[in-house]
Structure formats: C-alpha cells, structure tokens
Amino acid sequence: MPDAGKYGRRRWVVLGIGLLFLVCAWSLGLTPAGLIPPDATRWERTGEFFKAALNPAFDYEDPNVPDDADPIWLKGLKGVFLTLKFAFGAMSLAIPAALVMGFFGSSSWWPSPCGRALKGGLQTVYFSCRFLMSLLRSIHELIWALLILSAFGMSPLAGMVALALPFSGTLGKVFSELIDEEARDAASALKAIGHRPVQTFLVGTLPAALPNLITYSFYRFECALRSSAVLGFVGIETIGLYIELSHEEFYYREVWTYFYLLLALIVVVDFWGAGIRKRLNANTGGCRA
Amino acid sequence: MSERVAELRRSREKSLFLRVSALLVGGGIIWAWFSSRPLLGRLSAERRWENFKNFAGELVPSPVRKSGDWSEAGPWAWDLLTDEGFLALMTTLGIATAAIILSATFVLPLLPFASRQLSRPDPFGMWAGRSGTFRVWVRRIVGPVTRFGFVLARAVPEYIVAFLLIALLGLQVWPLVLALAIHNLGILGRLWGEVVENAEPAAAEHALAAGQSRNSVFLSRIYPANFNRFLIYFFYRWETCVKDATVLGMLGLLTLGKLIALSKGFFWDQMFFYILLGASVILIGDLFSTFLRRRLR
Numbered sequence: 001m002p003d004a005g006k007y008g009r010r011r012w013v014v015l016g017i018g019l020l021f022l023v024c025a026w027s028l029g030l031t032p033a034g035l036i037p038p039d040a041t042r043w044e045r046t047g048e049f050f051k052a053a054l055n056p057a058f059d060y061e062d063p064n065v066p067d068d069a070d071p072i073w074l075k076g077l078k079g080v081f082l083t084l085k086f087a088f089g090a091m092s093l094a095i096p097a098a099l100v101m102g103f104f105g106s107s108s109w110w111p112s113p114c115g116r117a118l119k120g121g122l123q124t125v126y127f128s129c130r131f132l133m134s135l136l137r138s139i140h141e142l143i144w145a146l147l148i149l150s151a152f153g154m155s156p157l158a159g160m161v162a163l164a165l166p167f168s169g170t171l172g173k174v175f176s177e178l179i180d181e182e183a184r185d186a187a188s189a190l191k192a193i194g195h196r197p198v199q200t201f202l203v204g205t206l207p208a209a210l211p212n213l214i215t216y217s218f219y220r221f222e223c224a225l226r227s228s229a230v231l232g233f234v235g236i237e238t239i240g241l242y243i244e245l246s247h248e249e250f251y252y253r254e255v256w257t258y259f260y261l262l263l264a265l266i267v268v269v270d271f272w273g274a275g276i277r278k279r280l281n282a283n284t285g286g287c288r289a
Numbered sequence: 290m291s292e293r294v295a296e297l298r299r300s301r302e303k304s305l306f307l308r309v310s311a312l313l314v315g316g317g318i319i320w321a322w323f324s325s326r327p328l329l330g331r332l333s334a335e336r337r338w339e340n341f342k343n344f345a346g347e348l349v350p351s352p353v354r355k356s357g358d359w360s361e362a363g364p365w366a367w368d369l370l371t372d373e374g375f376l377a378l379m380t381t382l383g384i385a386t387a388a389i390i391l392s393a394t395f396v397l398p399l400l401p402f403a404s405r406q407l408s409r410p411d412p413f414g415m416w417a418g419r420s421g422t423f424r425v426w427v428r429r430i431v432g433p434v435t436r437f438g439f440v441l442a443r444a445v446p447e448y449i450v451a452f453l454l455i456a457l458l459g460l461q462v463w464p465l466v467l468a469l470a471i472h473n474l475g476i477l478g479r480l481w482g483e484v485v486e487n488a489e490p491a492a493a494e495h496a497l498a499a500g501q502s503r504n505s506v507f508l509s510r511i512y513p514a515n516f517n518r519f520l521i522y523f524f525y526r527w528e529t530c531v532k533d534a535t536v537l538g539m540l541g542l543l544t545l546g547k548l549i550a551l552s553k554g555f556f557w558d559q560m561f562f563y564i565l566l567g568a569s570v571i572l573i574g575d576l577f578s579t580f581l582r583r584r585l586r
Contacts, residue, residue, distance in 0.1 A: 010516050017390055024387040028380065034463045046457045088314075089321035138571040140536045142448075143546075143564055146553060151344040152337050226446040233448065243449065247456070259449075266444040272310065279304050 049252050056260055057253035061246075072254065076261040079239030083265065086160065086228040086238055091221050093164035094171055101168065102175025105129040108184060109201035112191070130176075136169030141227050145234050159236040163227055167220060174216055182209045211280040218273045225269060229262055347557035354558075369562055373548060377563075378570060381544040384462060384537070385530035388469035393523055395470075396477045399435055401507040403478060404485045406493075408432035412503055413494050436482070443475025451537050465537045465544075473526050480522040484515050517585040524585075528571075528578040535567045545570075 024030075037043045060072055070078070103109070104125050111118070139147075145162035152158050187204035195203065232240020239262050246254035346354075352361040402408050410428045411417055420428075447468045454464035485507075492510045501509070512519075538546025545567040552559040 010513065013516075013520070017393075021387055021390040021394075024383040024390075028383045028387060028462045028466075030387065030462055030466065034458070034461055037457055038459045042457060042459065049453070049457060084317065085321045085324070088317040092318040092321065134572055134575060135568070138532070138568040138575065139564060140532050140567075142536045142539065143549065143567070146549070147564070150553070150557075151341045153340055226444075230446045230448040233452070240446075240449065244452070247453070255453075259445075263441070263444050267440055270440055270444065275306055276310055279307055 045250075052252035052256050055253055056256040057251070058257075061251040061254055062249065072257060075242070076239070076258050079237075079242050079258060080261050080265050083225060083228050083232075083238040083240075083262070086156070086163070086231070086236070087221060087224040089156070089160040090163035090167060090228065091217070091224050093160060094167040094220075094224075095217055097164070097168040098171035098175055101129055101133055101172035102179060103201075105133060105172060105176035106179040108180050108182070108187070108205055109197050111197040130173070133169040133172045133176075136165050137173065139166060141166045142230065142234060145231055145236070149234065154235060156236065159228075159231055163224060163231065167224060171217065171220055175213055178212045178216065179205060179209050182212075215273075215277045215280050218276055222266070222269055222273055225266060344557065348561045350558045350562070351556075366562060369559060370566070373543070374545075374563065374566055377538070377543055377545045377548055378566065380462075380542070381534045381538065381546075381567075381570070382531065384465050384469065384544065385527060385534040388466045388534070389473060389523065389527045389530045391466065391470040392473040392477055392526075395474055396481060397512075399478065400481055400485055401504050402431050403435040403439065403482050404507070405432060405482075406486065406490065407503045407507060408435070412497055412506075413490055415494065415497055417497070436478075439475045439478035439482070441475070442471050443473075443479065445472065447472035447533055448537065448540075451540055455540055460541055462542065465534065465540075465542060468537065469530050469533060473530065477522065477526055480526075481519055484518045484522070485511055488515050521582045521585050524578040524581050528574050531574045532571050535571070 037046050057072055060069075069075075107122075107126060110122055114122070141163050144165050145159060148158050148162045182205055184205070186208060187200045190200045190204045191197070228236075228238050229240040229243075232238040232242070233244050235241065239258055243255055243258045243262070246252075246258065350362045350365050352365050353359055406413050408428065408431050410420075410425045450471055451464050451468035454467055458464050488511050492514065493506050496506045496510050497503075535545045538544030538548075539550040541547055541550075545563050548563045549560050549567070552563065
C-alpha cells in the first residue's frame with residue numbers, strides 16, 4: 001500500500017500539471033470558441049472535408065489529368081512505395097552511423113584496469129560522442145531537410161541524409177544505453193579467461209544486446225516512415241507530396257484516398273513491428289528517443 | 290566438438306516470420322539504393338559545391354559579413370531574440386505543454402478499457418460474476434477497439450493533421466495543439482498501456498477477488514503504484530512535443546518554425562540563428578526531462 005506521504009505528493013503533481021495547462025491555455029489564448037470553424041465557408045469546407053472521408057476518390061477529381069495517366073490507386077500505391085523506399089534508404093544510412101556512435105558513446109567495453117591517460121582519452125571520446133548525438137537529435141528532420149536541401153539542392157539522396165542525421169542521433173543514444181544496460185556476466189567471464197576488451201564486447205556484450213537493438217531499430221523505422229511522408233510537404237516525392245498537392249486544389253476525396261493508403265501502410269508496418277518485438281521477446285519500452 | 294556445435298546450431302530456435310522480415314528489410318534497402326530513379330538529381334557535383342559555398346557564406350550574421358568584426362554578432366542576436374525570438378520560444382513551449390497535458394487527460398480514463406488484463410470478460414483470468422451474452426461480447430471487443438483507436442491516432446503524422454486542421458479551423462493555436470494531442474494520444478496510450486500490462490498484478494487481483502470493479506481496481510491499485518512510470522513517459526513525450534511544436538510553426542504560426550520558414554531564402558543568417566535557438570531549447574528540454582526521469586526511477 002502506498003503511504004500517505006507519497007499520496008500527498010502525487011496529488012500535488014497532478015494539481016500542478018492541471019494548473020500548468022490553465023496557464024498555457026491562458027497565455028496562448030486557447031478558448032473553447034476557437035474549436036468552432038470561424039465562418040460559414042469554413043463550416044462548409046469542414047463538412048465537405050469530412051463527407052469526403054466516407055467517399056474517397058477512385059478516380060481523379062482533377063479534370064485536366066491526361067487520359068494515359070496511372071489510375072489514382074496506382075499513383076497512391078506508387079506514393080506508398082516511394083515513402084517506404086525513402087525510409088529504407090534513410091535507415092540504412094542511419095543505423096551504421098548509430099552503431100559507431102553507440103559504441104563510442106557506451107562505456108561497458110572499456111578495459112577495467114585502465115591507465116589514466118587511456119581513461120582520459122576514452123572519456124573525451126565518450127562525452128564528445130554523446131554531445132554530437134544530442135546535437136544531431138535536437139534539430140528536427142524537417143529543419144535538417146531545409147538546411148541540406150538549400151545547401152546542396154533538391155535530390156532524393158539529400159532528403160535521405162536529412163532524415164538519417166537526426167535518426168542516427170536518436171538511435172545512437174539508445175544503442176549506447178542498451179549496450180550499457182546489458183548484463184555483464186558473459187562479458188566478465190570472457191574477460192576472466194583472457195579476452196581483450198574489444199573482443200569481449202564483440203562476443204559477449206553485442207550479441208546479448210542484439211535483439212533489443214533490432215527491435216528498437218524497427219521501431220525507429222516506423223517513425224522514419226511517418227517522417228518521410230511528412231518530408232513530402234517540403235517537396236520530396238513521397239505520398240505526403242500527393243496529399244499536399246491534392247489538398248491545395250481542394251480535391252478532398254483524393255486527399256482521403258492517399259490518406260487511407262498512408263494509414264494502411266503505417267498500420268501494417270505497426271503490426272509487423274509488434275510481431276518482431278513479440279518474437280525477439282525484447283521489451284525496449286519506447287521511452288528512449 | 291564441431292559436431293556438437295553443428296548439432297547445437299541445428300537445434301537453435303528458428304522463426305520463419307523473422308527470416309522473412311530480414312529478407313524483406315534487406316531487399317528493401319537494396320531496392321532503395323539501386324532502383325532506377327537518380328539519387329543525386331540533375332545538378333552536377335561542381336554546381337552543388339558552388340551552391341554549398343554560397344550557402345555557407347550566407348550563414349554568417351549580416352553585420353559581421355559587412356564589417357568582418359565578430360563583436361557585432363552579439364547585439365544582432367539580442368535584437369533577434371527580443372524582437373520575436375523570445376515570444377516564439379514561449380509559444381512553442383506553451384503549445385507543447387498544453388498538448389501533452391491534453392492528451393494525458395484523455396488517455397488516463399481510457400487505460401482500464403485498453404488494458405489486456407482488465408478489459409475482458411474475466412479480468413486477470415478471474416471469474417467476474419455472471420453476466421449476459423451481450424455484456425460478455427461487449428467486454429470482449431472494447432479492448433481491441435480501444436487499442437486499435439490508439440494505433441490509428443498515432444499512425445497519422447502530426448504535421449499532416451495540423452496541416453488539415455488549419456484549413457478547417459483557421460490559422461490559430463488550436464490546430465497545432467490538437468494535432469500534437471491526437472498523435473500523442475496514440476503514443477501515450479501504447480506506452481502507458483505497456484506500463485499497465487507490466488505492472489505487478491497481485492494487488493489488483495486481491496482487489497478484484499474482494500469484489501472491486503475494474504475501474505476502481507485501476508484507480509486504487511494500478512494507477513497509484515505506477516504513477517512514477519506514467520510520469521516518466523509523460524516527460525519523455527513532452528520533450529518530443531517541444532521538438533515537434535517548433536516545426537509545426539512552419540505552417541504559419543508564431544513559433545520558431547515560422548520564423549525559420551519566413552527567413553528562409555532571404556535571411557539565411559537569421560534562419561540559422563533561429564535554428565540554433567530552437568536546438569538549444571530542445572537540448573535544455575532534453576536535459577531537464579532526462580534529469581526528471583532519472584529522479585523518478
């Protein structure tokens with residue numbers, strides 16, 4: 001049973017959070033009235049938009065589409081595949097980078113009787129690696145995209161790099177933590193029979209941490225998929241681009257077609273990931289990014 | 290010896306699902322890199338290098354570019370900060386905080402209905418009294434339906450939800466708050482759901498056996514015992530919300546994202562300043578949230 005002191009603290013935390021919401025709402029000017037569309041045309045458009053949800057387009061609403069164009073479902077599927085491809089490309093860049101950074105950002109492979117000079121060097125590498133990873137993470141992928149696309153010009157590779165940079169930061173941080181949290185029994189046994197530190201790491205620690213690393217990478221792949229759809233809004237050809245273009249022309253039924261396809265993709269990959277997690281029997285939580 | 294190893298290798302656990310998954314992922318990566326579309330686009334390498342040099346030059350603060358004196362960067366940065374930067378910063382933080390509290394408020398009462406142990410005809414595998422076929426049936430589907438609702442909520446990227454909501458509600462703060470809240474509803478639902486699932490069941494089982502209802506078991510046993518774990522995830526998602534709120538401003542509201550989008554193309558130096566400002570806020574938020582989570586463990 002929780003004791004009274006703890007109970008009291010919980011109450012204040014919850015009250016504090018509630019109060020914080022009121023303060024935020026007040027300073028942002030959030031009022032219930034803001035939830036109602038401001039004028040008649042918006043009301044109409046809202047109605048139209050949600051009516052279109054029940055009636056997604058099976059044919060283009062745009063009258064100017066040439067006759068030999070792909071049917072809309074095929075275009076949508078292509079968008080889905082482009083999104084997938086983009087996420088695969090970005091993750092295949094991010095994971096190797098993250099493995100390197102995760103290795104240097106973890107401390108469990110350090111030789112344990114360790115000279116002062118070596119230890120100082122290792123610590124310098126450790127902290128600079130951790131700092132680099134937080135720096136990479138603290139700029140959102142859309143902003144990376146904006147920076148990299150303006151610096152190097154638009155290309156699919158630039159977009160993939162933009163997505164890979166923050167993802168490698170997140171993955172690297174979690175990798176290093178997973179490696180450090182791994183039980184050290186096997187590693188210390190190997191060390192006791194004379195393996196060198198890096199050998200111990202490669203044979204004792206890494207294989208044990210591998211299921212967790214894989215499930216977490218797959219979770220990030222799911223995130224990469226969402227992000228590559230969003231990168232469509234800055235002009236990279238994924239399904240997000242189609243959503244934006246159709247929305248600009250008020251072709252709401254087309255929007256919903258693409259939207260449902262995107263939703264289906266993400267839900268399928270979500271269940272795929274759940275299957276992998278269950279089979280590798282690893283509980284990484286999700287509180288890791 | 291090697292025979293023994295071979296035997297061990299043969300008898301290891303195998304999973305067709307995992308093998309097919311590995312094959313699909315490997316194939317996907319090869320396909321991403323080697324399918325027909327040119328990865329580098331149309332520009333030549335020299336042209337790109339020129340672009341990059343121009344761009345890097347433009348990132349230097351404009352007064353410094355004119356005079357070559359870095360001491361002028363300080364007042365320049367201060368002007369930007371007091372002009373709009375600080376306000377944008379506070380708006381970003383406000384949106385993130387309001388959104389995460391809003392979604393927490395909605396997720397918490399949904400948890401007993403989403404729980405794999407509680408939301409079923411026999412909570413924790415215990416007989417829960419006689420009830421009609423209809424009620425049993427309802428009990429059976431409520432859990433999967435709630436959890437699928439969470440999946441849908443987190444499936445849609447918040448940027449797209451915000452984009453659509455702005456078209457409907459007009460350019461104000463609500464669409465951003467709602468978009469973040471909806472997306473995080475799904476994520477908190479899953480993370481908190483996992484907490485409830487991994488919770489120590491003994492206390493809840495006792496209470497159920499003594500005749501408490503499912504909701505009161507959740508409120509009196511599961512929720513208080515796991516309060517800190519809930520808070521850990523709450524702060525983790527808050528931190529991500531701050532990051533996302535920055536970017537959602539690119540849709541046109543006064544957060545850092547808007548300032549970044551507006552100065553893009555004309556004032557690269559200002560854009561770079563706002564990006565660094567945003568990054569430092571996120572860095573601080575990250576440290577703060579890591580600190581809180583450590584303390585709560």
